[in-house]
Amino acid sequence: MATMGRYCKAYAVEQLKQFAGWRPRLDALAPLENEEDGTEQPRTALADDDYLFLQESFVVTDGIFLDEHVVFDEVTPEWKEFCSTTLAFEIPDYARAEEPQPAAQAEPSPAT
Numbered sequence: 321m322a323t324m325g326r327y328c329k330a331y332a333v334e335q336l337k338q339f340a341g342w343r344p345r346l347d348a349l350a351p352l353e354n355e356e357d358g359t360e361q362p363r364t365a366l367a368d369d370d371y372l373f374l375q376e377s378f379v380v381t382d383g384i385f386l387d388e389h390v391v392f393d394e395v396t397p398e399w400k401e402f403c404s405t406t407l408a409f410e411i412p413d414y415a416r417a418e419e420p421q422p423a424a425q426a427e428p429s430p431a432t
Contacts (some may be wrong), residue, residue: 322385327415328375331407334368336380339402341394344372350382350389376411378403 336342344366351360366372372391373381378400380392403409 323387324384325376325386327411328373328381328384328386329409330371330373332368333366333370333372335407336372336374336392337368338406339399341396341399342392343394344380344391346391348382348389348391374403374407374409376415 333344336344346364346366349363349366351362353360373384375381375386377386378395379386379390382389382391
């Protein structure tokens with residue numbers, strides 16, 4: 321079953337190609353569905369005006385799910401820097417994972 325993340329943002333391939341290390345895995349692209357007969361045809365190329373999704377984990381997918389059709393997963397410090405500076409990618413506060421709170425210490429009950 322596909323995993324939905326807390327946040328992703330769509331970017332045109334033209335924008336993603338600005339990164340020097342951009343090497344998409346074309347074999348991971350989502351297939352195109354023929355609306356007439358429901359058959360799927362594999363995609364083997366990306367156009368500059370196609371859109372892909374930058375996930376909160378900094379992987380790029382061809383769809384909204386974190387673990388399906390992963391087109392780019394070379395998450396390096398340079399990639400993260402590119403995403404934050406060039407793409408202005410920022411995870412909103414409401415979508416950040418909540419940090420676990422320390423468990424409250426149980427107070428001893430008074431002896432009776």
